[in-house]
């Protein structure tokens with residue numbers, strides 16, 4: 001009995017409340033950090049915990065803090081990486097922001113990987129030591145955490161501003177739901193069993209019709225607001241409603257006013273308080289590095305410099321990933337206004353780049369440039385499943401789109417993709433300082449000082 005009591009006491013002393021054995025606590029965090037599998041699709045919690053663990057494991061070079069929160073009270077977390085070798089005011093500021101678009105999850109993986117790589121290599125790699133001794137690198141892997149988390153259920157670009165699409169005065173009152181438990185949200189169509197695809201008519205999305213208005217899934221969890229059209233710079237300057245040819249910027253997608261969304265406000269306010277020389281906004285959809293402006297074909301003052309850096313970044317992406325990438329002025333990809341990089345360059349003079357890290361599917365060597373440059377993976381085909389009578393409706397089809405089937409699935413060789421993004425970001429870092437770095441605009445000054 002006595003021996004057992006002593007044993008229990010020793011065990012109680014060894015085990016911390018978190019379940020780790022005390023003596024190995026540091027090693028556990030360290031081993032977990034070293035053994036991250038970058039070929040997986042990670043949850044939002046993974047990205048948040050990674051930043052916390054890096055700050056815990058490398059307190060001399062890493063700090064983690066929230067810069068704001070979302071409509072759903074999720075924190076928008078940043079990590080600040082730098083050593084204390086030099087005074088902050090003599091350092092060059094770099095910002096990397098991932099996942100402004102919820103479903104572009106490889107952009108978050110790329111940003112998190114870059115933070116992880118810098119922190120874990122500082123002690124052993126002279127090049128990394130040199131970077132963190134001379135630069136402050138601010139990384140926000142997930143700018144749109146609500147969109148990221150929602151996109152593990154159904155791929156959405158936007159944030160989760162409470163929205164009432166079906167006009168019944170209740171927000172999100174008919175969200176899409178995986179009613180048949182197959183892990184994929186389907187679009188719902190009607191059409192005879194022997195009908196051609198083009199003759200089937202879309203009537204809604206998979207849902208039990210929570211609001212009982214006869215339309216399935218007509219008040220889904222998505223706001224229709226594109227955060228990358230909502231920055232406070234030439235907001236809604238190009239409007240699809242009046243200039244259809246320009247595209248991509250309808251009033252609804254730009255929000256109701258400049259910087260209405262908490263995610264955009266958080267990033268703007270954060271960048272206004274830091275001296276930043278260069279910024280990368282990470283995306284997916286094409287394999288490309290884009291430069292300002294987004295709103296006009298005119299060249300910005302620093303066009304030559306930024307275009308040269310973008311080309312060097314493209315080369316880094318190609319060499320590391322073994323895939324083709326290209327470079328363009330953002331306007332020539334397609335015109336938009338109130339994008340992040342127009343705000344950061346136009347308002348603050350930050351050298352700004354959009355890095356698009358991934359285009360899914362096989363490349364087409366004879367197609368337009370965006371089709372020539374693709375990741376080269378096989379994407380699942382759209383599936384059509386005839387359901388017959390379903391919820392009192394005749395001849396129902398479930399369409400499982402390729403995109404919806406890919407929810408939660410990382411592309412093959414994602415670890416190469418994030419390595420390529422990191423190498424492009426290193427090129428951007430090493431291209432600075434160039435000029436004085438960002439400056440808060442005049443209208444923020446009162447009298448002689450702040």
Ligand SMILES: [Zn+2]
Nearest residue numbers: 101104283284
């Ligand atoms: Zn995007």
